[in-house]
Amino acid sequence: MVLPNTWQRFLDETGGMSRFTGRFFSQAFKPRYEFSEFIRQCFIIGYKSLPLVGLTGFIMGLVLTMQLRPSMISYGAESQLPAMVGIAIVREIGPVITALIFAGKIGSSIGAELGSMKVTEQIDAMEVSGTNPFKYLVVTRVMAATFMLPVLVILGDAISLYGSYIGVNIRGVTSFDLFFKQVFDALSFDDFFPAFIKTYFFGFAVGIVGCYKGFNSNKGTEGVGRSANSSVVVSSLLIFIIDLLAVQIIDLFGLN
Amino acid sequence: MQAEETILEELKPTRLPGKEMALSITHLYKSFGDNHVLIDFNLQLNRGENVAVLGKSGSGKSVLIKCIIGLLKPDKGSINILGRDIEDLSLRELDEVRTRVGFLFQSNALYDSMTVRENLEFPLRRHWIKLTTAERNEKVTEVLKNVGLVHTIDMLPAELSGGMRKRIALARTLILEPEIILYDEPTTGLDPITGKEISNLIMELGEKYNTSAIIISHDINCIHRTADRIVMLIDGKCYADGTYDALKNNNDIKVKQFFE
Numbered sequence A: 001m002v003l004p005n006t007w008q009r010f011l012d013e014t015g016g017m018s019r020f021t022g023r024f025f026s027q028a029f030k031p032r033y034e035f036s037e038f039i040r041q042c043f044i045i046g047y048k049s050l051p052l053v054g055l056t057g058f059i060m061g062l063v064l065t066m067q068l069r070p071s072m073i074s075y076g077a078e079s080q081l082p083a084m085v086g087i088a089i090v091r092e093i094g095p096v097i098t099a100l101i102f103a104g105k106i107g108s109s110i111g112a113e114l115g116s117m118k119v120t121e122q123i124d125a126m127e128v129s130g131t132n133p134f135k136y137l138v139v140t141r142v143m144a145a146t147f148m149l150p151v152l153v154i155l156g157d158a159i160s161l162y163g164s165y166i167g168v169n170i171r172g173v174t175s176f177d178l179f180f181k182q183v184f185d186a187l188s189f190d191d192f193f194p195a196f197i198k199t200y201f202f203g204f205a206v207g208i209v210g211c212y213k214g215f216n217s218n219k220g221t222e223g224v225g226r227s228a229n230s231s232v233v234v235s236s237l238l239i240f241i242i243d244l245l246a247v248q249i250i251d252l253f254g255l256n
Numbered sequence B: 001m002q003a004e005e006t007i008l009e010e011l012k013p014t015r016l017p018g019k020e021m022a023l024s025i026t027h028l029y030k031s032f033g034d035n036h037v038l039i040d041f042n043l044q045l046n047r048g049e050n051v052a053v054l055g056k057s058g059s060g061k062s063v064l065i066k067c068i069i070g071l072l073k074p075d076k077g078s079i080n081i082l083g084r085d086i087e088d089l090s091l092r093e094l095d096e097v098r099t100r101v102g103f104l105f106q107s108n109a110l111y112d113s114m115t116v117r118e119n120l121e122f123p124l125r126r127h128w129i130k131l132t133t134a135e136r137n138e139k140v141t142e143v144l145k146n147v148g149l150v151h152t153i154d155m156l157p158a159e160l161s162g163g164m165r166k167r168i169a170l171a172r173t174l175i176l177e178p179e180i181i182l183y184d185e186p187t188t189g190l191d192p193i194t195g196k197e198i199s200n201l202i203m204e205l206g207e208k209y210n211t212s213a214i215i216i217s218h219d220i221n222c223i224h225r226t227a228d229r230i231v232m233l234i235d236g237k238c239y240a241d242g243t244y245d246a247l248k249n250n251n252d253i254k255v256k257q258f259f260e
């Protein structure tokens, strides 16, 4: 059977990425552990995306609040504004927006970095000098992305809520204490926890896709650009797919 | 008549009495689909010897050297490095053998996110874990002195010229004091004067650290200067094997064309 070209490529990519993920799990938990490189990557990955995550989070909180206000007023529920925004941010907007920013910033930089290392034979050089490049480059980056994104999401959520507090106070007056009391009264553990867990999967997806694209980069500078670009596209798409799966699973277990 | 002496039908072991074998390749086959690159290739390298592999572009020289170090998997045949068959080794044992073999890439393959110092320290930090910072600095300065580039220590590879990068790559290859060094076209892409300097450096350092080397090249001047023995890779086989002078005076048409 001859499949159309795009389908063939899609299946090839899916297969390649699954094998890459399998290789990750078979190597990640065996010594030698690249602990210091992992810590260095955590710092780079977390620190690099912090300003962007903070800024977008703040703007999202502020804008969301201002956009929702007229509708809330028309329902006569203006006092519910902090609760409403809090739930939206913690359950959905915070994790997804942060993950997308993360994919744009970190996914592309991992893809480009490993891609250029690949085409200039630096990865071969590492292997030849007796260092396992998969462990040293891939495992550390994927782990760092997996563990740093949840931290960034929590920070992003906090900054978003602060943005929302500012938004509430543009037209009305609500004290800081009252605002956050209203937010936290509306939130329960079930709002926070599933949303938090799914961010680990988002981070993992961004790391794996970036590393896979970089490691399989084609020759030439064009190949490096394409790796960077397609790692952003594919990981953003995966974030939405994981989000869709997560909401189904949460629903199934009756956690919402 | 001389042609018959140097062209090998069946490989005779070139192992000299009293000399230890550093590397031996026997009956090596490697193809990519229908492209049969290496067909029954044989090579022996004794300790302290420099062997040049000469062949046309695309004849499979880089494939050969990548098979030796395990970056490519041969289809058939065995490769023995320092007394160990590399296909029998576990990953960890292979890594250990690799620290005793240096590889100079044609493209240098310097880590371009790291400074010269970090490039040189990388293998030390990975394999000579017990070194103190002072000892590490000393070692880095020593190899940089050998290649005459101490002042570049805090520069990035992007800030260096092609010849300088080649020297730094050479320094990085030498830093773990390998017993065998594989050079993939060390002078290609350099001007003749710099090429000559690199050739001299290869000779000098080889003597200083008492290494054996395989030098892949089509630069006949570099080969003349550095190699004790030349192996010609033609049609995937070891076509001829001999000293520079023996091959230069050879009348075989395929051998002759390299010396014109």
Ligand SMILES: Nc1ncnc2c1ncn2[C@@H]1O[C@H](COP(=O)(O)OP(=O)(O)OP(=O)(O)O)[C@@H](O)[C@H]1O
Residues within 6 Å of the ligand: B032, B035, B037, B055, B056, B057, B058, B059, B060, B061, B062, B063, B064
């Ligand atoms: N990874 C690979 N996949 C498929 N074919 C390859 C691969 N590597 C090399 N080849 C093929 O093997 C042949 C020999 O290539 P190789 O790079 O060894 O040549 P070379 O002798 O080093 O040439 P040059 O002097 O130009 O560097 C070429 O025909 C090349 O197309």
Ligand SMILES: [Mg+2]
Residues within 6 Å of the ligand: B061, B062, B063, B106, B185
């Ligand atoms: Mg080559």
